[in-house]
Amino acid sequence: MDQQQLRNFEARCIQEEQPFCTAACPIHIDVRPFMACIAKGDMRGARRVLDRTMPFADIVGRICDQSCRTACKRREIDSPLAIGSLERYCVSTVPAVIKPPKLPGKGGSVAVIGSGLSAMTAALDLARKGRNSLILTCDEAIGGTLRTYAEELLPAQALATAVETLDFYGVSIQFGCSLTNEFFQTIRQDHDAVFLDRDCADLHGLAVDCAHPDPFTLGIGREGCFAGGGCLENSYSVIKQVEDGRRAALTIERYLQQVSLTAQREREGACPTRMYTVTTGIQSQQEVLPADQQAGFTAAEAVQEAARCIQCQCMECVKECTFLQEFHDYPKQLVRKIYNNEAIVQGTRSANRMINSCSLCGQCQVVCPNDIPVADVCLASRRSMVEKSTMPPSAHDFPLQDMEFSQSDFFAMTRHQPGSDSSRFLFYPGCQLAGSAPQAVEQTYLHLTQQLSGGVGLMFGCCGIPAHWAGRQELFAKTMQDFLFEIEEMGNPIIITACSSCYSIFKEFAPNLSLRSLWQILEDIDLPEQRGLIPQQPMAIYDPCTARHEPEIRDSVRRLTKKLGFSIEEHPLSGKLADCCGYGGLMQFANPELGGKTARKKGQRSVHDGLAYCSMCRDNLASSGKRIAHLLDYLFPAADPEDPALRRNPGFSRRHENRARLKQRLLTTLWHEESDMTPEYKKIELFITPLIMELLNSRHILEDDIQKVIFQAEQTGRRLVDPESGHFLASYKPVRVTYWVEYEPGMQGFIIHNAYSHRMSLPGDVK
Amino acid sequence: MSNFSFIAETDWRCACCNKNLQASKVNVEYMGSVFNVELMVCPDCGFVLIPEDLALGKMLQVEQLLEDK
Structure with missing residues (x-):
């Protein structure tokens, strides 16, 4: 992965985007932690959040016009959070907790004309940045329009506190200035920059046109002069004053540093957010209104109202995925860890285990609003590890040996139907089904030979998916090459796969093959007459993760179960949302504990007995304690009438044994070939x-x-x-x-x- | 793991040589790293005993550490 790819992946993950309220707030108050603090009764913590970003919180916290509230996601469920009232409660009951730091003085002097809230904010922000700032006002007190607020809404004490704050940061204030044009010229000469707060009655005497400042920089077309604040269309917005004051301070700071006044300022002020939060399933909870409207919230009411905050975030992929949960990661962090892991030349590659733990199942990509391909990133990283010989040998040794066994003469074989020298079809049951249910493979094959005309060949082997998942590209390419050679030798028959993994591999890497799933074939032919007893009670279909993009196969399975008389209860994580059983991506070998956890989680998706059509799902879920059967168990039941939902996972040794014996038995009984290669x-x-x-x-x-x-x-x-x-x-x-x-x-x-x-x-x- | 001692009294005897095992320095190797460790060994034929707790404990830890290097 190069840095450009890293950036592209990172940019697609929106978990770190601002939540809707914060994005809508012109000064981006961190509303989520504010709400979280109040909800747990930590009022000082809540005040600390405000103090970090909100200037003059004693004023703004009381009377902010809360443009954030209309953006609150909760409105989709019932009603938006009372963000303004909660801020008011917080600043009314808790004095300032922190004073943001003041940077060392770095010269430059700025005159702020006017004393409304935008003037106060600009002066304060510049002082904190280490600039000398001076407020010049014709008034006898600061506040401008703020001074017209009723005492119960905005106590005089809040303005007195603001004066103390300005004093603390070294802002000097000159009251009773006569704002003449001459005065302005002197001020302009004596200072490096000037900000004019339009919330001031006497600005018209200055012969400066500050009616139409540039919305981005607040420049008014005169060198070093900026203007903002005041009433717009006769409405006074508190947060607009703060926004302008802050924007002016940032512009002036850039102006003093002689850098671009416009570059990379898109996120200042209210801005769009790409955050994605799903609200379905969240219970409705009506807004908590203060019992005494005049007095506002009590502590208990504030806690109750803040607890309605749903702490908007995305996490869609993490919600269902045991792998992402295990490593406490969302894709943005995960991709960075992978990038860093690849960059290590000497030292411990601590993300190896993580990279090898992903099931590569692709569920996350389906639920992601931006389709981030986590599986592709993990697989690419595995391939790079193999190429650079940094892949831990123990991670995939065992499944690759299993694959080697399945490709060896112990199991691998290809034959035309007995008595035939050509094949219109070729049954490819796959290594795992042959290992788990050899008798079902045998009966299925016999049934296919009876039902299909033109010859049904049989091929045992492994499709190579373990090598693919392990990042072993060479080994996988060789497997595919050998496979395609055999297929050609057989006269390019229609391949019938019983395993969704084989199907997905052939479809992706040999797109020219004629490929059908066993379930699609079974739908079109007569079903065997001697079938197992179909349970009366409902069963849940467990789709394998490798059928995620195969709706036709999933539909065929469902129609088959209907034909067979099953009563099916679907569960929500089926179909294209199917979980992996722990085998995918060789997860269960690189991280056995996580594999077990993943199988258990899949099993718990439904309370009903499971019906699988992938033998790895069947066996792994059975091991996790789930009652689950394979569809073939009912179509081609074993001789002993054991409950198929209770069939044990045969385990690895028995799987080898089953494959080898199946081959030997079929060679003897169907093709009359003697083969004893037992060492x-x-x-x-x-x-x-x-x-x-x-x-x-x-x-x-x-x-x-x-x-x-x-x-x-x-x-x-x-x-x-x-x-x-x-x-x-x-x-x-x-x-x-x-x-x-x-x-x-x-x-x-x-x-x-x-x-x-x-x-x-x-x-x-x-x- | 270098210069560690993993000697512990054991009931296992070398069946081939009919000898009790004795502590001895042995070189073990993984992924290019060699460690000189003390293990229980047959004094005659050199059969080295790796007990279960060592194989699944310290040895596994070191193997995994080396695999991520």
Whole structure:
């Protein structure tokens, strides 16, 4: 990722945009934390928020005309927050908490003519920036129009406090000035810049046209002279005075620094925001009105009203995604972490685990208002890690070995239908379904051969998605190349996939193939007569994440379930919003805990029993404790009448075994080919309790690995013994991982007591 | 992990040599980094014992640390 790409991604994530109220406020008061503080009774905290941004909070907080209120998102639900009344409550009950710092003096003197709120604000802001500012007014007191407010609305004390504030920052005030043209000329000569507050009755005597200042800079076409404030169309807006005063101070500061008066000022004053906040599902709560209108809010009323604030933010992608939640990130932060991770030459790449934990499922992109492709960013980063040899070897070793197994002669094969030498169709069940439900694969194949004419070939293998997800581009390209070669050899038949992942891979990387999903085919042919018992109670369809962009497949599945007589209750996170089960992106291997959490969350989306049509979803959700069956379990039921929703996840070893046996059985029964390629070590009989089996699965240790350890230990005699228990302990390193097995010779095989592994090499590793 | 000692009394004996294991310095290696650590080893044939708690504890931590380097 280069810096330009980083900036593009960052700019698309709107989580850090201003909320609607803050954007609408001309001085961008941070309303969210203000509300949050009041809601928890922290009135000083709320006052601190105001003090940071609001000049003369004792005045403005009491009488602001709250242009923010019309922007409040809550209006879509019931009524907007009483932001002005809450500010009034806050400044009336809590004195100033912080005084913003005053920068060291840096010269430059500014005359502010007039003493209304914009003059006061300009003088104060300039003084804080370290400029000498002087207020010159014909009046005998400051405030301008503010002085006409009734005492109960704006107490005289608030203006007295403002004078103290100006004094504290070193602003001097000259009262009773005679505003003649001569006076103005002298003032202009003696100061570097002048600001004229139009909230002053005597400005007309100055022969300066300040009726039409530039709205952006407040310049009035005379060198160093600026004007703002005052009544517009006979209406006096408090926040407009503050806005002009602040804008004038910023312009004058730029003027004194001799930099552009206009560059990058788009966000000053009320501005648009790209914030996106969904309000559906938020309960209506009527606005809290003070019982005593005159007295305003009580503390309890203020707390109650502020608690209505929904703290507008986007977080649409984070709301549903366990991965983003786990790493406390929204895409803007995530993308930056990935960029930084890639930039590290020497040192710890602390984002590796995060990058490898994404399921690449794409749910976030669907819910994102700007379609930020988090999956693409994570995948691109994995590819770059592989290219630069910085990919942690342990992250994807196990699933890639699983893929290697599925592409080896143990499982991979391609045949025309028995008795035929051409194929109009080719059934591609995928490695995981063959590992999980081999009998369903066999029956489905037989059914297809009976129902479809023109020959239905069969192909076992792995589509290569583990390599794709792991960022192993070369390996993946090789897999696709070999696959396409075989397809051509078979005469380019129509490929029927049972697995949505295979389907998505072929569709994306071999767009010229004729491709159909098994579910679309089953819809068009007769269904098997011997079917399983369809449950009476409702079931929820669990779409796989890889069918997110395949509405036709999802619809076919639904029509099939209807035809079969299922009672289906949809849940909200289905279809294009489907979660991943934890297998996607190899999440469950790079981050097993998160994989488990993700499967549990998907399972909990519906209270009903699940009906899956992806075998990884089926097995992972079953492992998470969900009652869930595969659609094929009902179409082609197993011989034993076990409840398909209770079928256990076969685990990794059994999956290998299932694939290998399925191939051998079909070769023998359908094609009458003899094949016994069982290596010597596979003949070792193991006795493994379910508890130890669970341990082996969680540690990613296959029975195959154990057989290799014992085989070589028994052959060479190299092993440890515990004389007390008679157990042996031996180790073996087939490729990269060293496996240790504690075992005991039994009557007909070996009893397994424990197994563990490590990747560090020892001297004299047995290979 | 360099210069660490992981010796602990053990009931495991070398079945091949019929010897008790003894503490010995051993070089272990991962991703180009070599560590000299003290482990329980058969004095005759040099069979090195990596107990379960070491493999799944300190050793795993160091492996993951090196993988992110």
